[in-house]
Amino acid sequence: MTTTPVRTDPPMSAGEREQLTSFLDFLRETVVLKCSGLTDAQARSAHVPSELTTIAGLLGHLTYVERYWFHVVLHGGEDIWKERLAADPDAEFRAAMTTPVTELIAGYQAQCASSRRIAEPLDLAGEVTFCGEGRINLRWVVTHMIEETARHLGHLDLLRELTDGTTGE
Numbered sequence: 001m002t003t004t005p006v007r008t009d010p011p012m013s014a015g016e017r018e019q020l021t022s023f024l025d026f027l028r029e030t031v032v033l034k035c036s037g038l039t040d041a042q043a044r045s046a047h048v049p050s051e052l053t054t055i056a057g058l059l060g061h062l063t064y065v066e067r068y069w070f071h072v073v074l075h076g077g078e079d080i081w082k083e084r085l086a087a088d089p090d091a092e093f094r095a096a097m098t099t100p101v102t103e104l105i106a107g108y109q110a111q112c113a114s115s116r117r118i119a120e121p122l123d124l125a126g127e128v129t130f131c132g133e134g135r136i137n138l139r140w141v142v143t144h145m146i147e148e149t150a151r152h153l154g155h156l157d158l159l160r161e162l163t164d165g166t167t168g169e
Contacts, residue, residue, distance in 0.1 A: 005032045007169075017124055020142045021116075027149040028112045030169065034156040035059050035105055038163065043101035047162040052093035055159050058152050059104045060096025063111045065148055069141045070115035074128055115145075 007029040010022035035043065035055055043056040064081055071077040084091040096104055122138045130136035160166050 005029060005036050007033060016139075020124075020139070020146065021119070024142055024146050024149065025112075025116075027146060027153055028108075030153055031059070031062060031149065031156065032105055032109060033169075034153065034160050035101065035108075038101055038160075040101050042163050043104070044097055045159075045163050047159055052090050052097065053155065053159075054093075054097070055156060055163065056096045056099070056101060056104055057093035058156055058159070059101075059108055060092045060099070062149060062152055063096075063104070063108045064092035065145070066108070066111040066115050069145060070118045073130060073136065074122065074138060074141060075118045076128070 007026060008022070010026050011018060014022065038055060040056075043059070044054050046052075046054055068079065068081070072079045081092060084095075088094060099107075119138055119142070124139040124142075125137050127135040127137045157167075
């Protein structure tokens with residue numbers, strides 16, 4: 001039996017941190033909702049000229065950016081994709097095309113949980129060195145991830161409708 005993914009609406013009134021992280025979590029949960037219930041073939045279906053712009057490809061990309069911005073940039077962890085992306089700028093999209101959609105969803109959810117754990121003790125304004133030259137803070141990363149996730153969620157919305165006709169939030 002498959003359970004329907006749950007989404008939690010962001011609070012209508014809250015402090016800055018809760019408002020930002022709640023919106024990001026709402027978008028993350030919507031990604032899972034849009035990607036759930038598909039076969040591997042459906043998740044890999046190309047409906048646009050770019051063969052890698054698929055539900056699977058976008059899920060792989062969103063997992064990568066979660067890892068990059070939270071684990072690598074904010075936490076100082078190893079960038080396990082650096083060499084692969086230097087050789088192939090679409091590596092995370094390409095790798096997702098051979099991974100079962102259930103594993104992609106589980107991997108995305110695990111990465112989002114890791115991102116939450118990394119962000120939890122950090123102050124929104126606390127800065128870290130970015131790319132050895134500038135400074136960046138959690139507020140920028142969370143805001144960027146809201147933008148990044150929402151943009152690709154729009155793509156997922158269209159791809160899902162083209163795949164099986166499913167529409168809605």
